[in-house]
Amino acid sequence: MNEDRIILENVSRFYGEILGVNKVTLSIPPGITSLVGPNGSGKTTLMNLITGLVRPSRGRISVLGVDPSQPERLFRFVGYSTQFDAFPKGLTGSEFIYSFLRLSGRPAPECRKLTARAIEQVGLVEAADRKVAAYSKGMRQRIRLAQAIAHDPRVLILDEPLNGLDPLVRSETITLFKRYAAEGRHVVVSSHVLHEVDMISDQVVLMSGGYVVAEGRIRGVRSELQEERPMQFLIRCRQPNLLASRVFEHDHVVEARLLPEGAGVLVKTRDADAFCRVLNHLALAGIDIEGVVPADDNVHSVYEYLIGGEEATK
Amino acid sequence: MIRLWCTQVLAIIHLEMKKTFFSRRGLWVYLLAFAPLLLFISHSIGAGHHRDQLERIARDHPIASEDLSAIQRGMTCGEVTQRLGEPYSQRRWHFRGEHNERREQSHCRYTDGKTELHLFFDNDNLTGIDRSEPNTLPQIAQIFAGVFQSYYLRLAVFFGCVGVFVNLFRGEMLDKSLHFYLLTPTRREVLLAGKYAAGLLATVVIFTSSTALQWLALLWQFDHTTVADFLASTGWGQFSSYLAVTALACVGYGSVFLAIGLLFRNPIIPIAVVLLWEGVNPFLPAVLKKISMIYYLQSLCPVAAAPGQDVPGFVHLLISPVQPAAKSMAVLGIVILTCVVLVAAARLSRRMEINYSTE
Numbered sequence: 001m002n003e004d005r006i007i008l009e010n011v012s013r014f015y016g017e018i019l020g021v022n023k024v025t026l027s028i029p030p031g032i033t034s035l036v037g038p039n040g041s042g043k044t045t046l047m048n049l050i051t052g053l054v055r056p057s058r059g060r061i062s063v064l065g066v067d068p069s070q071p072e073r074l075f076r077f078v079g080y081s082t083q084f085d086a087f088p089k090g091l092t093g094s095e096f097i098y099s100f101l102r103l104s105g106r107p108a109p110e111c112r113k114l115t116a117r118a119i120e121q122v123g124l125v126e127a128a129d130r131k132v133a134a135y136s137k138g139m140r141q142r143i144r145l146a147q148a149i150a151h152d153p154r155v156l157i158l159d160e161p162l163n164g165l166d167p168l169v170r171s172e173t174i175t176l177f178k179r180y181a182a183e184g185r186h187v188v189v190s191s192h193v194l195h196e197v198d199m200i201s202d203q204v205v206l207m208s209g210g211y212v213v214a215e216g217r218i219r220g221v222r223s224e225l226q227e228e229r230p231m232q233f234l235i236r237c238r239q240p241n242l243l244a245s246r247v248f249e250h251d252h253v254v255e256a257r258l259l260p261e262g263a264g265v266l267v268k269t270r271d272a273d274a275f276c277r278v279l280n281h282l283a284l285a286g287i288d289i290e291g292v293v294p295a296d297d298n299v300h301s302v303y304e305y306l307i308g309g310e311e312a313t314k
Numbered sequence: 315m316i317r318l319w320c321t322q323v324l325a326i327i328h329l330e331m332k333k334t335f336f337s338r339r340g341l342w343v344y345l346l347a348f349a350p351l352l353l354f355i356s357h358s359i360g361a362g363h364h365r366d367q368l369e370r371i372a373r374d375h376p377i378a379s380e381d382l383s384a385i386q387r388g389m390t391c392g393e394v395t396q397r398l399g400e401p402y403s404q405r406r407w408h409f410r411g412e413h414n415e416r417r418e419q420s421h422c423r424y425t426d427g428k429t430e431l432h433l434f435f436d437n438d439n440l441t442g443i444d445r446s447e448p449n450t451l452p453q454i455a456q457i458f459a460g461v462f463q464s465y466y467l468r469l470a471v472f473f474g475c476v477g478v479f480v481n482l483f484r485g486e487m488l489d490k491s492l493h494f495y496l497l498t499p500t501r502r503e504v505l506l507a508g509k510y511a512a513g514l515l516a517t518v519v520i521f522t523s524s525t526a527l528q529w530l531a532l533l534w535q536f537d538h539t540t541v542a543d544f545l546a547s548t549g550w551g552q553f554s555s556y557l558a559v560t561a562l563a564c565v566g567y568g569s570v571f572l573a574i575g576l577l578f579r580n581p582i583i584p585i586a587v588v589l590l591w592e593g594v595n596p597f598l599p600a601v602l603k604k605i606s607m608i609y610y611l612q613s614l615c616p617v618a619a620a621p622g623q624d625v626p627g628f629v630h631l632l633i634s635p636v637q638p639a640a641k642s643m644a645v646l647g648i649v650i651l652t653c654v655v656l657v658a659a660a661r662l663s664r665r666m667e668i669n670y671s672t673e
Contacts, residue, residue, distance in 0.1 A: 015669070048668065051497065052496070053496060053497075053667065053668040054667045054668065054669065055667060069664070071498070071499060071500060071501070071502065072500060072501045072504075073499070074499070075497055075498055075499040075500075076499045080497050082493055082497075084490050084491075084493060084670065085490075086489055086490035086491045087491055087494075088486075088489075088491045088494060089332075089333065089337070089489070089491075090332050090333070090336075099325065099328065100329075100494055100495075100497075100498055102321075102325035102328070103322055103325045103329075103499075103500050104322075104498055104499050104500075105318040105322050105325075105499075147494070147497075
């Protein structure tokens with residue numbers, strides 16, 4: 001089991017008196033995992049801990065069974081694209097990728113091949129022979145990504161990887177992450193852009209103030225909040241009054257509000273599964289339902305419920 | 315495994331070379347290294363020019379060396395002129411003495427093409443003789459020893475190694491680019507070894523080439539036969555010793571400053587402490603003298619640099635005499651010190667973290 005997961009057991013990291021992360025326990029399976037939280041919530045610290053760039057003050061970390069304090073083993077299968085926007089001076093894009101690939105001890109021809117492939121994957125072929133210092137912010141982001149994926153890692157850790165990318169490259173990059181995830185690899189992404197995370201994540205880790213406040217598949221996390229924060233569904237139908245009165249007969253429905261101009265009904269329920277069964281019955285009974293959309297079954301809502309609106313929008 | 319480590323060390327050296335040899339930040343290292351070369355080149359040019367001038371004068375006013383040697387104090391101006399002829403340069407001063415009497419002083423210069431004689435007359439009486447002879451190669455070797463030990467080792471190589479080795483880690487921390495090295499499958503010890511090797515290669519190339527060029531600049535003023543004789547006797551031995559001492563200085567100081575760059579966020583204070591320790595070495599008791607790099611380096615120098623004659627007597631009293639270490643012991647001392655420092659630095663490097671925000 002450990003051989004297939006990134007495991008953090010009760011991990012804490014303090015910078016003097018300042019808290020980085022505290023008592024984090026996680027087991028990250030393959031797929032795309034997003035670390036979500038406002039600035040200063042501990043996302044980067046967590047990534048640095050996983051990659052051994054910082055050591056835990058307490059606790060234990062294992063990445064597919066390897067201790068991050070052994071870089072010689074860890075970075076054979078881990079790639080990390082950091083947020084640090086600085087590069088060794090005087091190198092072109094391809095020299096940068098090639099030189100650091102050579103540090104792995106691979107033969108020169110193989111490094112050249114891997115360099116060319118990585119640069120192609122991030123769409124920097126034309127700029128490969130230009131100095132990195134002359135790159136735009138988006139290009140620097142891409143060359144960092146190229147460095148992280150150049151050795152075809154099984155675990156890819158990416159700190160705000162979509163920052164500064166234009167829409168086309170952003171879409172290509174997301175496709176790349178999805179491909180990695182589909183191949184059974186780990187892709188750990190940090191982001192504070194919630195709708196993006198919603199689109200790509202298989203699971204999320206919500207962080208605030210150095211603590212993990214929730215983790216798991218986004219729907220699972222949302223379901224756990226049903227008692228305290230009933231789930232909301234927006235139902236479009238031709239008979240909103242009838243629908244509202246029929247659903248309100250059930251105990252788990254706490255609110256059924258008619259939307260203006262006959263736009264539909266907003267229903268709040270403490271049992272989403274039971275509510276879906278009720279909707280099926282109503283549809284079979286002849287109520288014409290045009291569409292059902294979960295209204296707060298996303299990372300943004302979950303984050304807002306858990307941490308509060310102010311932080312969620314940062 | 316060893317092969318992998320060697321490949322990684324070579325890759326690190328390749329990455330570092332551009333930075334250590336061609337960075338603007340390292341320009342002052344070249345200035346430090348090659349400043350004495352400029353000094354020796356200008357000395358050689360000056361000495362050669364002076365020698366040519368004397369030879370030209372001697373051709374116009376030929377004087378035998380024996381005649382120059384025969385001049386003694388108390389002779390009159392007429393006696394000197396009778397023996398040597400008219401001087402090629404003469405200056406006279408007239409003034410009134412304590413009792414308002416008229417006095418005359420003069421300064422005459424003669425040469426046989428090699429030795430230059432300065433004669434000082436007071437009222438037609440030769441009161442002072444100053445013989446100025448060109449430096450011989452052994453004298454030049456003594457001058458070189460003084461510059462090498464007091465400036466080159468203590469300041470140029472010392473601060474050059476500071477500039478190169480401290481920046482190997484600290485510079486990258488400040489540039490926020492060290493993490494790229496730490497994100498490769500390279501043992502931290504191998505990374506440290508690679509960086510040290512890169513720094514060593516750079517400093518050894520820069521400083522030993524400067525030493526060699528300084529040596530050449532000094533020999534340049536002498537004719538081929540004199541140089542060949544000197545090299546055949548002790549010259550080659552001295553030359554190779556100076557190169558070896560320069561390289562060993564880079565080895566020793568390099569390890570110390572690499573460790574300082576790794577350990578301290580602000581390396582200035584520890585560097586100042588090392589500089590002070592090396593600087594006060596002559597005044598330390600014999601036992602403490604041996605716990606310094608400069609003691610072993612000076613023990614390996616082929617010519618001892620004696621304290622200058624203008625050094626005050628009380629300073630001579632403060633200097634604690636100590637027998638130089640045997641050559642093998644000196645080399646061993648530097649190698650052991652380097653190994654101890656590098657092993658400690660390697661252990662430190664395993665605990666190294668990236669925390670640019672505090673830099």
